[in-house]
Amino acid sequence: MQTRSEIKGIPVQELKPPEALMQQIAEHKGCGTSGGSGKASCGSAAGQGDLSPEIWEKVKNHPCYSEEAHHHYARMHVAVAPACNIQCNYCNRKYDCANESRPGVVSEKLTPEQAAKKVLAVASTIPQMTVLGIAGPGDPLANPEKTFKTFELISKTAPDIKLCLSTNGLALPDHVETIKKFNVDHVTITINMVDPEIGQHIYPWIFWKHKRITGIEAARIITERQLLGLEMLTAAGILCKVNSVMIPGINDKHLVEVNRAVKSRGAFLHNIMPLISAPEHGTVFGLNGQRGPSAQELKALQDSCEGEMNMMRHCRQCRADAVGLLGEDRSAEFTTDKIMAMDVRYDSASRQAYQEKVEQERQDKAAAKQEELAQLAGEHSDIKVLVAVATKGSGRINEHFGHAKEFQIYELSTAGAKFVGHRRVDLYCQGGYGEEDALDTIIRAINDCTAVFVAKIGGCPRDTLKAAGIEPVDDYAHEFIEQSAIAYFKGYLDKVKSGEIMHQQRGDADIRQGAFVAA
């Protein structure tokens, strides 16, 4: 095997900074790096937990960095960065159609000036929009001028908006200083491997120092640059999330190793996402029949990494021009034509007032959950069940079964209610056609769940769900999700104890292909 110093003509910086520094920084961030002491409560947990006030301040309104925040706060991406320096087998930049929704695809590109106007327009319309991210459709750092110009304009006109970016990491070490300068305090790196032998099956080529480099050499450069970039971000005090695409048979088992590698370098949060590989996307993986993971395969991998560090499970793999809460996309309201015609008045006082209301609701929700949790104290059981929840935000069960575009999944145990993911489903109420097929789709997507919590549900789907072994529950309409789920679970345990019902393990479920887009 070739060693680093043998790579021809490529100066490679040594990677290992003092372990002690990394440990110190990671502890400051709330996640110890020493083996076995990883805390599942850091990163995306429900509340502040044991995060330092400084870190909590950074993540509490960021929907991608805090699971709890994603019920309340919205984000937007501006597509100012079309160029890329890496070719990935799960990406096809050529494909672009209105119904297409996955990372790497956008409807229209923006100039930095258009992007800045769009941010103001969205911030004025959606007061809970707190985060502006640049995530492509290519790589933000392969377009450094456009990316940093956008940040510069926005930090002048809307200084209360948090800036973040998502990169493949190849150019990251060259830009950490500039990232710091613009107060970008959240950076996501997509790291799919730390072993070039595996990387060569994911990345066909990179453009590096004026050359196209292929195979294992390309993968080696990628992993060195990514880990160096991560270490530099950690040393600069910038919060870093790592995204990994789970590709069964290629890197699924290896991602546990990736998890360890990024945790030891101070990553704050790890987001393992399912591969999207429908043949019609025209990606290498789509065309060669590479499958994505099932819902339970994904959950098992996320669970196995969780002892090491906190896992993000609420990612919707959104487009590089998404607007709104995670799980909704309002980008169609903000096309360039519409923005340019808008009379935008940026009113930071009313934004702040709105956000204070949201804070109050968050606190009420947390208190309600604590109260309900106290009822479970003293109970002990090995039983765990999954439930699906129809919600349109604010942490409440407030969506009609037939209107749900996705279901959020909670795992219930005597430890409480834990958010473990979401399942995209097609719209069930589509005006009368294909309803039976649509119901089948929903059942396949939540087949591993014992119950589905809804604000309302019709008689026909109710019976079909029951026949499939999924209990429709509308007793908690418009109540807080976690509080309701714990109450339901307590009742469930009582019924099992009394012999009224038998606890049964459910099967697996499908992950719908394609990123989430509201129709």
Added chain:
Amino acid sequence: MAYKIISSQCTACSACEPECPNNAIREKDGTYIIKPEKCTECIGYFDDPQCVAVCPVENTCVIDNAYPRYQAAV
């Protein structure tokens, strides 16, 4: 003496534009074009034509047979 971009395949990702050592590439009508009189096939600058090396769609930056191959000044 030039490369050309097949516009029906171009994703307009703009990756080629800043890589061109001759500033021969620009956006036009939602796609990118190479000004043939400025293109030197990167001879004298790089081992490989940069637009070809960076383009995400195979066979999109190709030799334009309408022009003779570029000859570096001796």
